[in-house]
Amino acid sequence: MSIIAIDDERVGERLLSIEQIAQRVKELGQQIGNDYRGRDLVLIGVLTGSVVFLSDLIRSIPGNLEVDFVAAASYGAVTHSSGVVRILKDLSHPILSKDALIVEDIVDTGLTLAYLIDRVASHQPASLATCVLLNKSARRRVPVDLNYVGFELPDRFVVGYGLDYAGRYRNLPSIHVYNLEESSGIECRRPSAD
Numbered sequence: 784m785s786i787i788a789i790d791d792e793r794v795g796e797r798l799l800s801i802e803q804i805a806q807r808v809k810e811l812g813q814q815i816g817n818d819y820r821g822r823d824l825v826l827i828g829v830l831t832g833s834v835v836f837l838s839d840l841i842r843s844i845p846g847n848l849e850v851d852f853v854a855a856a857s858y859g860a861v862t863h864s865s866g867v868v869r870i871l872k873d874l875s876h877p878i879l880s881k882d883a884l885i886v887e888d889i890v891d892t893g894l895t896l897a898y899l900i901d902r903v904a905s906h907q908p909a910s911l912a913t914c915v916l917l918n919k920s921a922r923r924r925v926p927v928d929l930n931y932v933g934f935e936l937p938d939r940f941v942v943g944y945g946l947d948y949a950g951r952y953r954n955l956p957s958i959h960v961y962n963l964e965e966s967s968g969i970e971c972r973r974p975s976a977d
């Protein structure tokens with residue numbers, strides 16, 4: 784039973800349980816650990832949505848690794864990106880000649896990740912790969928190479944395990960559908976750091 788009480792009826796059906804997520808994150812961690820054995824691995828978390836996933840993932844990866852963060856913003860509605868992405872926080876440390884792995888919570892249109900792949904590539908890592916927990920491939924607008932994928936998702940807006948709606952619900956331990964059609968109808972526009 785969850786200790787988190789949610790008073791918003793728009794938080795709906797649970798798509799992924801704590802156990803399902805934990806099992807898949809463990810598998811991804813072991814796969815990444817095997818693939819990068821003996822390499823100089825840097826995981827690059829995309830703020831803010833990836834923090835819960837990243838914190839579990841790094842503890843599932845055997846061997847040495849480093850962690851850095853980037854943040855991007857897209858101007859648009861709360862639930863979708865406008866396509867205009869800009870960097871809010873770049874890498875804090877050089878990754879020249881290291882193996883970079885971008886860790887993202889969810890890929891929707893692909894615009895944010897495509898932008899970040901170019902941005903991180905400009906720092907000249909030895910290799911660059913991507914790891915995403917959730918993939919909404921039906922909504923893709925630009926192609927992006929995904930090397931490690933946790934789960935394929937239907938075209939639903941989801942919250943929990945780091946994913947938010949208007950900044951809320953990141954602390955839900957499992958992943959739920961968020962029923963947008965029952966929302967107030969007011970589309971809140973904001974510059975968002977995803």
Ligand code: IMP
Nearest residue numbers: 864890891892893894895940941946977
């Ligand atoms: P993209 O640029 O359209 O691929 O959007 C990527 C970003 O949009 C993600 O990093 C999330 O912050 C946000 N996003 C997309 N879909 C969802 C969702 O279902 N729930 C919460 N955030 C989402």
